Amino acid sequence: MNLTKKYMTKNRCYTNGTKIQVTKLVLHSTGCAQPDADVHIGNWNTAISSACPHAFIETDRVVQTLPWDFKGWHVGLGSKGSYNSCSIGVEICEPKGHTYKNGSTMVNYDVKKNEEYFAKVYENAVELFARLCYDFLLDPMKDILCHSEVHALGYGSNHGDVMHWFPKHGKSMDTFRADVRARIMANAVPNSTITVNSSTDDINWLKSKINKVIDGIYPKLDLNGVYDAKTRIAVLITWELFGWNKDGQDDGWRAGAKTIKRLTQY
Ligand SMILES: [Zn+2]
Structure with missing residues (x-):
């Protein structure tokens, strides 16, 4: 604006x-x-x-x-x-x-x-x-x-x-x-690791940011407040695009401080 x-x-x-x-x-x-x-x-x-x-x-x-x-x-x-x-x-x-x-x-x-x-x-x-x-x-x-x-x-x-x-x-x-x-x-940037148990607002924040990262690569995630299997895949793709998680240690069911910080750029 x-x-x-x-x-x-x-x-x-x-x-x-x-x-x-x-x-x-x-x-x-x-x-x-x-x-x-x-x-x-x-x-x-x-x-x-x-x-x-x-x-x-x-x-x-x-x-x-x-x-x-x-x-x-x-x-x-x-x-x-x-x-x-x-x-x-x-x-x-x-x-x-x-x-x-x-x-x-x-x-x-x-x-x-x-x-x-x-x-x-x-x-x-x-x-x-x-x-x-x-x-x-x-x-x-x-x-x-x-x-x-x-x-x-x-x-x-x-x-x-x-x-x-x-x-x-x-x-x-x-x-x-x-x-x-x-x-x-x-x-409003979430202030703790986002998981399936996070608030719908935090999960939707994650999904809306990821939608920008994976635009044209993966179908858009519904902003329904649920950290579902599609969200997990999208998180993994996002990390891959960032060049992260090469050893596959993280399973995509948690988005922590590093991911949140990087996503604020979107
Ligand atoms: Zn008036």
């Missing part, structure tokens, strides 16, 4: 500099067909702007516009209060070509044409949210919401993002939270 900083220093959220304790992450989309974050930043980096997210997501970069622990204005006010005082708000830039009616209904949105665009911004969002969950010790399954979900809870204004858009591409906030969690686990 290509993360750059471009703080909106004229915006009152920046000049106020009110600190928050981050306990939630809120995902938005901008609600207009403008993929260029710089255009949004140009519009919102003023002393009279009433909106200020912490970042914009484009297809090939993430632009941070406010320090993560500054209070932003992104989710508005609901019947019970506002998550602005406890959350980081991130806006996904939407592609060109569509308009809106009745607030949050996309008109002339070309799903097929936008598949690649969506896949890229979704991936950047997963990567960014995984990193923010890690940095702020948040639980991706509980602490990530989108604007429409925050509204439903009573802590945000009545906007439809991102659930007016994600389902067009077969995604939802549930898939997003699960994908962020999977990304965090993929980044």
